[in-house]
Amino acid sequence: MMSTSYDKCVRCGSCVKFCPLFNAVGEEQYSPRGKTYLLQVMDQIEDDPELAKEFRQLLFQCTLCGRCSEVCSSDVDLLKVWHEQRAKAVQMAPEEFEYLDALRDALANVANIYGLDPEDRAIYWLDELEDDIPGLEDRVYEKGKTADTMVFLGCLMSFRGSQMDVLRSLFTMLEEVGEDYLVMGAEENCCGHPLYLMGDEKGAEDLRKHNRSVIENAQAKKVVTCCPGCLIQLREHHNLKNAEALHHTQYFDQKMETTPKYNQTKELAYHDPCELHRILGIKTEPRSLLKKLGVEYREMEASCCGGGGLLRMTDPGLSDIIIQARSAKEKLRDTVVVTACPSCREQLLASENRTKDIIELLADASEGGAE
Amino acid sequence: MKLRDIAIGANASMYYRLNFKKIRGVYYPRTETDVLAAIAFARDNGYDVTPKGGGSGLSGACTGGDTDRIMMSSLQMTEMLAISKDIGYVDVQPGLTPDEINAVLEPMGMKLFVAPSSRDIATVGGILSTDGGGNDTWVNGTMRDNTIKVRMVTYDGRKLTVSHEGVKSDDPDLEAELTKKGMTIHDVASSHGTLGFITELKLVIRPVVGETLVGSLAEFPDYDTLGQAVDGMIKRESPIRYGETIVMAHPDVREGFNPPLLILQYPEEYESELKEFVDIKRLDTDEFERLKDIRIKLPKRNPMEGVQFALFEGYGFHEESLRNMQHTLDEIDTLLKSHDLVPFGKYGHAPSKWYLGDNTAAYGIIMHSREIRPEGKTGTELLQTVLDIVEKCDSLGVTPKPEHKWPFDDEAKSSRLNELREVIGPGFNSFILDEACDDVLSSMV
Ligand SMILES: Cc1cc2nc3c(=O)[nH]c(=O)nc-3n(C[C@H](O)[C@H](O)[C@H](O)COP(=O)(O)OP(=O)(O)OC[C@H]3O[C@@H](n4cnc5c(N)ncnc54)[C@H](O)[C@@H]3O)c2cc1C
Ligand code: SF4
Ligand code: SF4
Numbered sequence: 001m002m003s004t005s006y007d008k009c010v011r012c013g014s015c016v017k018f019c020p021l022f023n024a025v026g027e028e029q030y031s032p033r034g035k036t037y038l039l040q041v042m043d044q045i046e047d048d049p050e051l052a053k054e055f056r057q058l059l060f061q062c063t064l065c066g067r068c069s070e071v072c073s074s075d076v077d078l079l080k081v082w083h084e085q086r087a088k089a090v091q092m093a094p095e096e097f098e099y100l101d102a103l104r105d106a107l108a109n110v111a112n113i114y115g116l117d118p119e120d121r122a123i124y125w126l127d128e129l130e131d132d133i134p135g136l137e138d139r140v141y142e143k144g145k146t147a148d149t150m151v152f153l154g155c156l157m158s159f160r161g162s163q164m165d166v167l168r169s170l171f172t173m174l175e176e177v178g179e180d181y182l183v184m185g186a187e188e189n190c191c192g193h194p195l196y197l198m199g200d201e202k203g204a205e206d207l208r209k210h211n212r213s214v215i216e217n218a219q220a221k222k223v224v225t226c227c228p229g230c231l232i233q234l235r236e237h238h239n240l241k242n243a244e245a246l247h248h249t250q251y252f253d254q255k256m257e258t259t260p261k262y263n264q265t266k267e268l269a270y271h272d273p274c275e276l277h278r279i280l281g282i283k284t285e286p287r288s289l290l291k292k293l294g295v296e297y298r299e300m301e302a303s304c305c306g307g308g309g310l311l312r313m314t315d316p317g318l319s320d321i322i323i324q325a326r327s328a329k330e331k332l333r334d335t336v337v338v339t340a341c342p343s344c345r346e347q348l349l350a351s352e353n354r355t356k357d358i359i360e361l362l363a364d365a366s367e368g369g370a371e
Numbered sequence: 372m373k374l375r376d377i378a379i380g381a382n383a384s385m386y387y388r389l390n391f392k393k394i395r396g397v398y399y400p401r402t403e404t405d406v407l408a409a410i411a412f413a414r415d416n417g418y419d420v421t422p423k424g425g426g427s428g429l430s431g432a433c434t435g436g437d438t439d440r441i442m443m444s445s446l447q448m449t450e451m452l453a454i455s456k457d458i459g460y461v462d463v464q465p466g467l468t469p470d471e472i473n474a475v476l477e478p479m480g481m482k483l484f485v486a487p488s489s490r491d492i493a494t495v496g497g498i499l500s501t502d503g504g505g506n507d508t509w510v511n512g513t514m515r516d517n518t519i520k521v522r523m524v525t526y527d528g529r530k531l532t533v534s535h536e537g538v539k540s541d542d543p544d545l546e547a548e549l550t551k552k553g554m555t556i557h558d559v560a561s562s563h564g565t566l567g568f569i570t571e572l573k574l575v576i577r578p579v580v581g582e583t584l585v586g587s588l589a590e591f592p593d594y595d596t597l598g599q600a601v602d603g604m605i606k607r608e609s610p611i612r613y614g615e616t617i618v619m620a621h622p623d624v625r626e627g628f629n630p631p632l633l634i635l636q637y638p639e640e641y642e643s644e645l646k647e648f649v650d651i652k653r654l655d656t657d658e659f660e661r662l663k664d665i666r667i668k669l670p671k672r673n674p675m676e677g678v679q680f681a682l683f684e685g686y687g688f689h690e691e692s693l694r695n696m697q698h699t700l701d702e703i704d705t706l707l708k709s710h711d712l713v714p715f716g717k718y719g720h721a722p723s724k725w726y727l728g729d730n731t732a733a734y735g736i737i738m739h740s741r742e743i744r745p746e747g748k749t750g751t752e753l754l755q756t757v758l759d760i761v762e763k764c765d766s767l768g769v770t771p772k773p774e775h776k777w778p779f780d781d782e783a784k785s786s787r788l789n790e791l792r793e794v795i796g797p798g799f800n801s802f803i804l805d806e807a808c809d810d811v812l813s814s815m816v
Contacts, residue, residue, distance in 0.1 A: 008673050010680070011383045013427045013492035017468070026399055026447045028426075029378035037381035038374060041388060045377060054374045073671035 009036040009076045015068040020304040021061055024321040029058060032068035032078055039085070056089035056096055061318060064197060064309030065274035067302075079279070082309075087199025103194060103313065104203065111189040111207060113155045121158045122185030125167050133171045140185035141218060147182040149174075149251075150220035150243070152211070152234060154227040155190050156342040162349055163342050166226060169363030170248060176366055177255050181224075187214045191233035197310045208238050215243050224251045226359065228275035228282075228341050235280065247276060249340050249358055253285040253292075261294040262365040266336050268297040268356075271348075273341035274304050286340050289358055293365055297338060300330055307347035323351040379423065379442045383489075385680050385753070386431030386815040396441040401448060403570045406524050410568070413441045414526060414798070421800050422564040424466065424497025427489040429684035430777045432563040433497070436802025436811040443568060445496050452571065456481055460519055461576050465496025465569045472574075481576045484511035487774075488667050496569040502560040502726060503774050506615045509722045509734070513774075515560035522571040523559070526798030531567065533559050548794045557730045558791060563777075564800040565788050582638050584612055586659030587651040589633040594618065597631040597721075598688060598696030598736070603648045604722045605734045611722060612636045615666045618700070618717035618738055623674045626665050633721060634662045669716045670741060679715045680744040682707075682753060683760045687725055687773030689735030696736075699767050703740075706763050710756040712742040725773035728783030737773050750816030754809055 015032040016022055022031035029038065038045070038055060045051045062082055069078040090097050106115035122140050130136055141150070151174070157163045174181050189211050192204030211234075215223055223245045225231050234245035246254075270290065277283045290297060306312075306322025327333070337348050337355045348355040372391060379397045380389040395418050398409040413420045421435030423444045435442060445466035452462040456479055463472060469490040472483050486505030487493050493503065495514070499521065504513040511517065520534035531549070532539045538554045540546040559566060591597040597616065604611055613636035620630055636659070637645060645651060654662065673679055692699045700717075707714060721736040745753075761780040764771040771780045785804055792804070802811055 008678050011381055012671050013425050016492055027375050028381055029374045033381050034378035038378055073668040075673050
């Protein structure tokens with residue numbers, strides 16, 4: 001049943017100025033209140049096909065950062081509303097979302113967002129990192145292998161060269177703490193997050209099924225991922241019976257009571273990935289690690305980098321405006337932005353910011369503190 | 372029509388079902404030049420102009436009624452133009468909120484002391500246009516007390532600068548005429564966008580003084596005792612830095628507290644005197660912050676079943692109506708119930724200050740009231756209830772909508788606005804002063 005929790009919106013406006021889309025464009029239709037209001041008066045406008053179409057488009061001009069849900073004191077579950085409305089929009093007018101077909105087809109056919117051969121999931125990074133991490137090839141899951149911990153890389157980290165340093169650091173640290181781990185490799189399907197963000201629950205579930213059986217067959221007790229989007233899927237939607245899904249910051253914070261100190265030479269700022277801290281509620285572990293590393297850092301405003309909710313696909317121009325405005329407002333030019341999300345990393349790099357994942361700091365510190 | 376022409380109707384009042392076809396243009400100016408261009412478009416086409424800020428006003432004034440009009444939002448006018456810590460002022464564009472201004476001032480140890488609960492969205496242009504204030508209005512005054520001067524643009528594109536002393540204009544004839552009428556900032560305060568578009572404000576800022584404040588809770592057996600306690604504070608000019616009351620709250624949102632109650636903060640050394648006439652219980656910082664949070668969220672929360680709404684957003688209890696609060700409230704509740712309205716929450720600033728339509732100051736409790744939105748009531752029926760409340764307030768000596776001075780229930784204010792509009796010209800938010808205003812509003816419920 002469709003939720004009508006947007007009826008509970010009293011249009012107080014408290015969410016308006018927190019919304020990255022509103023701040024990027026400055027017009028009310030982009031704000032959460034603007035959209036709940038449009039839903040409240042939909043009976044007055046839905047007969048106009050152009051307006052209905054515009055509204056469907058507007059639903060995808062949102063990073064699903066959840067800031068509005070967090071701010072709202074009127075019990076309006078805005079994130080749920082946006083998810084439901086997106087599903088409804090795609091169902092009502094699939095032809096308007098043809099630009100998402102390539103992504104959907106790729107996920108249906110090869111189970112990754114890039115449309116690449118599934119076998120390639122463990123090719124690029126393996127080639128690159130084999131020398132640095134001896135025995136890495138043996139860590140790639142095959143039928144019959146078991147381990148305490150399964151590493152779920154996700155599409156971005158499996159295929160993007162820009163993520164290589166994070167991967168190197170992740171494997172270095174897993175070796176360092178002596179973890180018994182496997183990487184899902186070619187047996188990993190996309191976690192289903194992109195489909196979930198389009199409201200395609202069935203498509204997402206089709207992808208999850210395989211992951212679930214691989215994790216179960218490997219008898220893993222933990223699944224570790226660096227990607228908050230994947231973690232949402234693994235923790236909340238994969239229905240894993242015997243394995244606990246953890247973000248890498250949680251895993252290492254639990255595992256390492258103390259860490260070597262990081263040799264800091266640059267100004268650092270910590271950016272909370274929206275899906276990590278707001279949706280999954282993981283706020284303390286990244287900070288606890290930073291504290292153990294002894295770094296001094298500035299807290300950034302808890303707002304979005306502009307990369308979430310598929311916005312990079314649905315409206316890259318707006319996505320760029322959000323990160324550029326953010327970089328200017330928070331004076332990031334001389335700062336290295338520390339974060340813990342491959343998607344935020346892509347967004348930061350694309351806007352010429354310097355960034356490091358927390359795991360990179362950890363690996364640097366362990367390797368002798370070199371920055 | 373585009374969605375931007377519809378979304379501009381989003382506002383916190385119960386008047387939200389607009390006739391969107393009458394919106395002939397939506398503007399988000401950034402500068403005074405942009406404002407002038409938008410007004411020129413309206414003038415050339417014979418359209419009205421409705422200014423809008425954060426849309427948090429509860430009177431429906433930022434909707435513009437159903438006149439053919441352009442809507443002009445200040446939400447992109449968010450520049451901080453100048454700050455003088457030494458002289459104590461800040462020059463700002465009208466679309467900034469007190470929270471945004473104070474975020475910049477805070478590191479300097481300065482503050483704009485205007486704190487409506489809606490300060491995260493209410494704009495300074497909007498707050499002056501409703502003469503809003505917050506829980507510290509008692510010590511810090513309303514928005515007009517914190518405004519040194521404003522710059523505004525009239526319908527025919529002339530510019531005015533209005534201060535407490537008088538008015539200046541780029542047109543000497545207009546300046547002379549308005550000076551003859553004695554126009555001051557009091558006229559702009561609560562003018563609900565009927566005189567022109569405010570493009571800039573010079574606001575008072577003051578240092579944050581490091582007082583040791585303590586918080587406490589006072590619970591009362593009945594409304595008379597609450598009213599008399601607040602009356603005592605007014606008579607003694609008690610240094611209450613933060614004063615809020617929860618008069619009643621629906622059990623779903625009461626969170627274990629027992630209204631009527633007062634949440635107070637004052638300098639530590641004042642506590643012994645306060646104890647002489649109010650039975651207070653000292654709160655630790657966490658308890659105090661928790662109570663403040665419960666209070667500030669009351670206008671936004673909902674009961675388990677149904678949705679709250681603001682039928683009539685404010686009652687100003689002062690003088691006799693404050694001292695006999697039980698009787699006053701009983702009368703109001705009887706009226707609400709006779710119109711099938713279930714009370715949800717009553718809360719507000721206490722002690723507080725507001726201005727009457729003739730610009731004299733009143734002191735007492737500004738009580739906000741929320742009810743559970745009734746099913747199946749027509750807009751006309753709900754508006755009739757509002758009008759009945761206004762009449763009841765008049766008979767009880769209660770100021771209706773003290774923070775908003777909604778001109779249709781304030782003869783002194785509306786005739787003054789009409790008098791000024793004879794000089795300045797009509798064209799701004801005219802529906803408010805129109806006789807058909809009630810019907811227009813009821814059509815939007
Ligand atoms: C949850 C909640 C809590 C609230 N708490 C308080 C409170 O504690 N104290 C209080 O006083 N009020 C309170 N209010 C009411 C509201 O916030 C105030 O009335 C506020 O002053 C409105 O400011 P705004 O920017 O939202 O104006 P809007 O609602 O957009 O407009 C209000 C009026 O100002 C006019 N206006 C706006 N900008 C301009 C401009 N640049 N030039 C000329 N005219 C303009 C509009 O035409 C309209 O008539 C509350 C409202 C809500 C929803
Ligand atoms: S904060 Fe909640 S109630 Fe207020 S406008 Fe936003 S969604 Fe509506
Ligand atoms: S989820 Fe984020 S981007 Fe989307 S409406 Fe809410 S605050 Fe705006």
